[in-house]
Each structure stands twice: as structure tokens, then as C-alpha cells.
Amino acid sequence: MAGKAKENDNTIFIGEKPFMNYVTSVIMQFTTKEEDTVYVKARGKFINKAVDVVEVARKRFLEDKIEIKNIEIDSEEFENKEGRKVRVSTISIEMTKVK
Amino acid sequence: MAGKAKENDNTIFIGEKPFMNYVTSVIMQFTTKEEDTVYVKARGKFINKAVDVVEVARKRFLEDKIEIKNIEIDSEEFENKEGRKVRVSTISIEMTKVK
Numbered sequence: 001m002a003g004k005a006k007e008n009d010n011t012i013f014i015g016e017k018p019f020m021n022y023v024t025s026v027i028m029q030f031t032t033k034e035e036d037t038v039y040v041k042a043r044g045k046f047i048n049k050a051v052d053v054v055e056v057a058r059k060r061f062l063e064d065k066i067e068i069k070n071i072e073i074d075s076e077e078f079e080n081k082e083g084r085k086v087r088v089s090t091i092s093i094e095m096t097k098v099k
Numbered sequence: 100m101a102g103k104a105k106e107n108d109n110t111i112f113i114g115e116k117p118f119m120n121y122v123t124s125v126i127m128q129f130t131t132k133e134e135d136t137v138y139v140k141a142r143g144k145f146i147n148k149a150v151d152v153v154e155v156a157r158k159r160f161l162e163d164k165i166e167i168k169n170i171e172i173d174s175e176e177f178e179n180k181e182g183r184k185v186r187v188s189t190i191s192i193e194m195t196k197v198k
Binding site: 044045046048051052055059060068071072073074075077087089091093 | 143145147150151153154155158159167170171172173174186188190
């Protein structure tokens with residue numbers, strides 16, 4: 001649905017793609033797409049990659065133009081294929097344009 | 100110096116040790132040592148381990164007893180042995196007793 005796609009447009013989920021793809025996405029959101037707020041989200045082993053993406057975007061490319069507004073961590077417990085309970089941590093980093 | 104050691108007593112740096120060592124340290128700080136505030140800190144690849152430690156401590160062992168008060172991320176740039184500039188991200192998670 002077009003409406004829903006737009007709704008999540010300013011959220012970047014960090015995964016297996018090359019590091020700089022995500023940095024570029026963050027920069028594009030703030031520049032070309034003129035978003036005031038961008039969320040960088042990740043789960044499990046991608047959490048440190050998410051932190052790296054945010055740090056490189058805000059310190060190397062958008063210095064003094066964006067800041068971190070809020071960081072939340074959480075976790076979900078679920079059963080894996082073998083029936084064992086597994087907990088996966090998540091992070092959500094909210095970045096905003098400096099006014 | 101004894102004073103300095105005490106000062107950093109409620110900070111747990113996440114590294115190579117087994118996961119549950121760190122979870123136990125967090126729990127001990129809040130219970131045996133009766134700290135009101137505990138900081139969990141990590142650099143680079145240990146950032147997701149830090150998030151996991153906090154999540155397991157607060158959801159499995161100290162449920163409804165501790166909460167996350169503040170999370171900060173940052174990064175430091177330095178030259179490695181080969182003279183290349185390297186950026187390392189850091190995280191600091193502040194946890195407090197629920198009043």
C-alpha cells in the first residue's frame with residue numbers, strides 16, 4: 001500500500017548490505033528527501049553496524065547538521081526451529097536535523 | 100587509587116569474557132552492592148553484546164526492578180599501526196533502579 005510505504009520511508013533497517021549503502025541512505029533521507037527525522041534500526045549482530053552507520057553519517061558527512069535525538073533498545077523472545085527460546089535484541093536510533 | 104576505583108565501580112565494560120559473567124556483574128551491582136545506577140559500556144564489535152547483557156539483565160533477572168535511563172553513542176577516530184584512520188563506535192547504557 002502506497003500510504004504505508006510512505007509511512008516507513010524515513011526508517012533504515014541495517015542488514016547484510018555493504019556499510020556505505022546505509023550511510024548513503026541516511027544522507028539521502030536528510031538531503032534529497034528533506035526528512036527532518038530519520039530512524040536507523042537493527043537487530044542482533046547488526047546493532048553495532050547501526051551505531052557505526054549513525055556515527056559515520058553524523059560525524060563525517062553531516063557534521064553539525066544532524067544530531068541524535070533518542071536511542072531505544074529492546075528485545076524479543078521467540079522459539080527457534082529446534083524449539084529453544086531465543087532472545088534477540090533490537091536498537092532504534094532517532095536522528096534529527098539541527099535547527 | 101582507592102578513590103578512583105570506587106568511582107568507576109558501577110561501570111561494567113563489555114569485552115571477551117563469557118556473556119553471563121557480565122549479566123551477573125550487572126545483577127550484583129544492583130543487588131549485593133546496592134547501586135542505584137549502573138553503566139554498561141562497550142566499543143566496536145562488543146556493542147551488540149552490551150545491548151544483549153542489558154536486555155537479559157533487565158528482562159530475565161531483574162524484571163520490573165531496573166530500567167534504562169539513558170543511552171549514548173559516540174565514536175573516536177585514531178590511527179592504527181599502518182597509519183590508517185580508523186573510527187571506533189562506543190555505547191554507554193545507564194540503568195537505574197525503579198523507585
